[in-house]
Amino acid sequence: MTDALNPKPPSAAASAAAPKSDAAPNLAQNMERLRTLAAIITDESGNVTTQAKHAAALEERRMFLDGKFKGSGTETTPIYLQISNSEFRKKIDSIRTEMMNLDLSPADEVKFVNSYSSEDQQIIFDFILSPTYGDGSRQYADLDSWKKNMEALSKVQDFMAKAKTDPAVKADPKYAEVEKLWMMADTSAPSWTALVLQLFGETPSSKLDLSDKARTVVGDVKPN
Structure with missing residues (x-):
């Protein structure tokens, strides 16, 4: 017989069956x-x-x-x-x-x-x-976005590598813009990809709908 102050310990089976509080x-x-x-x-x-x-x-x-x-x-x-x-x-x-x-x-x-x-x-x-994170987000929206970003990364990497050895490439008018993009912390963002592809003539500027913040990166818009 047990009382409220000294209850009988539950059996192992009962403990396993009991749901955990958390x-x-x-x-x-x-x-x-x-x-x-x-x-x-x-x-x-x-x-x-x-x-x-x-x-x-x-x-x-x-x-x-x-x-x-x-x-x-x-x-x-x-x-x-x-x-x-x-x-x-x-x-x-x-x-x-x-x-x-x-x-x-x-x-x-x-x-x-x-x-x-x-x-x-x-x-x-x-x-x-691009697996889903805990909050439901993911680095790339879809497979095509990933492929376009890889294309943009490849173009910037190749351009910057050539600029190290070829003075003509470094003298290219778009060198400063490419360098800015290369130095950005997030090179996977859709806006970054779009700017790179625009810079290399892959996407006409008329087809882009970029924010002022994104365009500021390459000097299209002056920051306030």
């Missing part, structure tokens, strides 16, 4: 959904499309970032081990490793990605090039 809402349902997603990602029967695995992996990542499995302890460990050993995940990891080992230039990185099917390119974008 657990995510609907944890049991979330864990069941994780198991379902893992089954889709790891399916090797040929009955599940790559597109379905892609969607399942994106949903799993979103749930993880949103803290849907908080309080699950080690319960997720075997599930994530299963996902890590799937052919879908191994392919992503293999591509990531190859890209790192090759240490590609921006232009060659685009060629590398373009060597894959459009379906695989989107997977590479979502899980390697």
Whole structure:
């Protein structure tokens, strides 16, 4: 017999079953959904499309970032081990490793990605090039934005490299503008990409809709 001051300690089974105070809402349902997603990602029967695995992996990542499995302890460990050993995940990891080992230039990185099917390119974008952050944002809006940025980076890198050895390049009227762009902290912003492509004649200025702040970088607009 126990009393309020000296309650009987709960059994191990009861402790395991009791929800943790800091657990995510609907944890049991979330864990069941994780198991379902893992089954889709790891399916090797040929009955599940790559597109379905892609969607399942994106949903799993979103749930993880949103803290849907908080309080699950080690319960997720075997599930994530299963996902890590799937052919879908191994392919992503293999591509990531190859890209790192090759240490590609921006232009060659685009060629590398373009060597894959459009379906695989989107997977590479979502899980390697521009994965979603915890707040839902990502570095690049879409695959085309990434490719255009790589093109812009390549143009600036090539121009600045030539300017070191070729006086004619350094004397080019646009050298000062290119140098400003090269020195900017964020060279992945869409406005930066647009300015570079405009500067190198890839995008007519009439086609651009840039903010005054963006145009100030190359002197189009005088700061107040």
